[in-house]
Amino acid sequence: MRTVSVDTSTAPDTSQFLGFRRLLRRAYPLLHRRLLPTVLGGYTLRFEWKGQDTTLSPVVLLAHYDVVPVEAATTGRWQHAPFSGDRADGRIWGRGTIDNKGNVIALLEAVETALQQNYRPARTVFLVLGHDEELGGWRGARLAAQQLQQRGLRPAFVLDEGGYITQKKIPGMAGTPVALIGTAEKGYLTLHLTARLPGGHSSMPEAETALGLVATAVASLQQQSFSASLTPAMQDFARYVGPHLPFTKRLAFANQWLMRPLILRAYSSTAAGAAAVRTTLAPTMxxxxxxxxxxxxTATATVNVRLLPGTSAADALAQVRAWLPDPRVSASIVGRVSEPTAAASPKSLGYRLVEAQLRHLVxxxxxxxxxxxxxxDGRHFQPLTPNVFRFSATNDPQELHGVDxxxxxTDFLLTYRFFAGFLRALPAKPAI
Structure with missing residues (x-):
């Protein structure tokens, strides 16, 4: 099903989005009969699974079924057609298998199986299946969060997609499965850099042009970098992973107060590491x-900024304006802004449940x-609870948003088993 999110100004392809919902109704009849389904924003699905004790704080489980487009120029490079859903070579192929229909189907399979066995969770569970996560979730998950808030409900925790299990991404930990549970999220900001100068015929160009000014500004910005910092989430990461690293790295992580400059320099040496310790900017259009x-x-460059916790959109805008080499280039915010989130506690109920399931399965x-x-989408629930976690039970996902x-x-089955065990493990006692 080509449930492609294009942009916020374009309506979804109703034949695909509504077709996907019809498919879910056929595949999961008990879920649609027994859980109270609500449609939000035209396409997002919210199910309410009443718990045995409705006085307990509920739990929210998120996934989304919209996907990013497939570039027409790349379709011939796919081993299997992008929307074939083929099963071959021990894999399921197609756009959305990783992001994020795999989670949608695994979650619904787990719930349907539990209903077939007449299982009822100890506390109420809300399932939210977003239709516009790739566009920011403003018409889907955000509405679901607002409705819960209007009802006065404060979830014990929220679990959404995010981190994963890796044996490749953590230097010094090769061969050890490390499960990255997102406890905080970077913010999101898009800027326009714009210059306006008299144009004219290209046979008689002036020494300076609007396009040249903007190009120079972009080149200049790419030589700059925001200051590095170990945020609370990354400090927790260092505490958890540090004792398992080789000696020199273990020593550095055990003495963050002394070795922080060295740690930050090491992180900043790679793109992935720098993204974890800095606000980043990337020219995209x-x-x-x-x-x-x-x-x-007139010329305009679009620059995407990812905000490190502790840096606001206003801070980033002010810094970019200070870096611009020519006052004739302006910087302005376009579209919606998502501020970075605070870190959830790894001692809270949601984290401990995720951790327990992983130790059981992996x-x-x-x-x-x-x-x-x-x-x-989980960030929309941040006003309701500080305990928002971001994790998908899969191993080193490949080609996310890409070809193939x-x-x-085996990873899809792991995701299913994770959700099945997670639902059964929800405790009846009040959340900590």
């Missing part, structure tokens, strides 16, 4: 010109808090 022989009067796993550097997105069948 240029808009200028109407014809190859016309010098444009031999030798090391669960650890970490900073989720992307965006999730696919999931190993």
């Amino acid at each position: 240029f808009q200028a010109g109407i014809k190859d022989n016309v010098v444009p009067t 031999p030798g796993v090391l669960p650890t808090p970490f900073l989720f550097i992307a965006q999730s 997105e696919s999931v190993a069948e």
